[in-house]
Amino acid sequence: MVNFDGTLLGDETAILNYDNRGLKFGDALFETVRCANGKLFFWEDHYFRLMASMRILRMEIPMAFTLEFLEEEIKKTIEANNLTRGSARLRITVFRKDGGLYQPLTNDVSYTMECHELESPFYIISEDPYEVELFKDYYINKDMLSNLKTTNKILNVVASVYAEENGYNNCLLINTDKQVVEAINGNLFLVTDKKIKTPPLSDGCLDGIIRKKLIEIISKTEEFELQESSISPFELQKADELFITNSVLGLRPITRYRKKQYGNKVGKNLLGRLNAHARLG
The missing domain is CATH 3.20.10.10 (D-amino Acid Aminotransferase, subunit A, domain 2)
Structure with missing residues (x-):
């Protein structure tokens, strides 16, 4: 299940169209958060980096984008994918809404959240050749x-x-x-x-x-x-x-x-x- 602007959709659902600015211009930011048993690792640091990056890119930060709101949306996405009791990596991508050329039609944003299972609840060292x-x-x-x-x-x-x-x-x-x-x-x-x-x-x-x-x-x-x-x-x-x-x-x-x-x-x-x-x- 994918979270698109707060709505949970099946993986097979078409979400983004040809006019998506992340696709056309790379006009998007993302955060990848590690989660274990419903706990988000270093979530405040991820949140404040995302907010600072949105300001630098002159994106309009929605009033609803509080630390607590996005955390709840993340946990909702994890639960929908049956990963609350496991370990997962969750990616939140924020992109300016469709329209415009290099100059956007709006600075308002949309977001998606997706998650995938991880094996270990905590960081482990790898001994493999690298x-x-x-x-x-x-x-x-x-x-x-x-x-x-x-x-x-x-x-x-x-x-x-x-x-x-x-x-x-x-x-x-x-x-x-x-x-x-x-x-x-x-x-x-x-x-x-x-x-x-x-x-x-x-x-x-x-x-x-x-x-x-x-x-x-x-x-x-x-x-x-x-x-x-x-x-x-x-x-x-x-x-x-x-x-x-x-x-x-x-x-x-x-x-x-x-x-x-x-x-x-x-x-x-x-x-x-x-x-x-x-x-x-």
């Missing part, structure tokens, strides 16, 4: 639009095709200054000794929810030093660990980049703390 490579065909811009979770992800799509064609599990994306920014599907962290680095938002990376949570966790520890600073491609092979973060996987260790093999000791440590925050949050 090899990445740099994707250098196209670049991420260093601006605020790159920080937003919009549906305009053609660079990520092309990079994922490149990864599939060349036998990689993922690719690392670079910006116009040739600095490493993020992975196809999440933020990047680099561990060297007791230092943990992640690119700053000014480099063009996604303003990720798990990125934010790990920054909070690391900043409160005495065992690690956090740095939000640019990462050059040359640093990758000097690192002890590399890992990717997003709201569904939590933390995914990278095991190989070119000839370098990486461990996951720090990643495991941080994932345990992230799970503790998810339970309390």
Whole structure:
């Protein structure tokens, strides 16, 4: 079942037409939320990111779009898909209503919600091999639009095709200054000794929810030093660990980049703390 503007519809129901602005212009935002036994992980952070992104894109925020209203709509969607007692990923997509060319006819919005089952109620570390490579065909811009979770992800799509064609599990994306920014599907962290680095938002990376949570966790520890600073491609092979973060996987260790093999000791440590925050949050 899919939730379209508060109405539950069957998966086979045609919802969007040819004039949908998300389809025609990428004029849409989305949030992907992990849910376990009816609990939404870091929901307030997702909600406030969505509201801030809508303001940046000059979308009209409906008066009904309160934190509580959208949470209830999410839970209604999860229940309709019989996933209340299980684990699920739910995606909410917000798009400007139909009409117009580049200039829209209205700034009013509609939304859809969809959910899919997950295996584990909490984040788990993967020990499987996970090899990445740099994707250098196209670049991420260093601006605020790159920080937003919009549906305009053609660079990520092309990079994922490149990864599939060349036998990689993922690719690392670079910006116009040739600095490493993020992975196809999440933020990047680099561990060297007791230092943990992640690119700053000014480099063009996604303003990720798990990125934010790990920054909070690391900043409160005495065992690690956090740095939000640019990462050059040359640093990758000097690192002890590399890992990717997003709201569904939590933390995914990278095991190989070119000839370098990486461990996951720090990643495991941080994932345990992230799970503790998810339970309390």
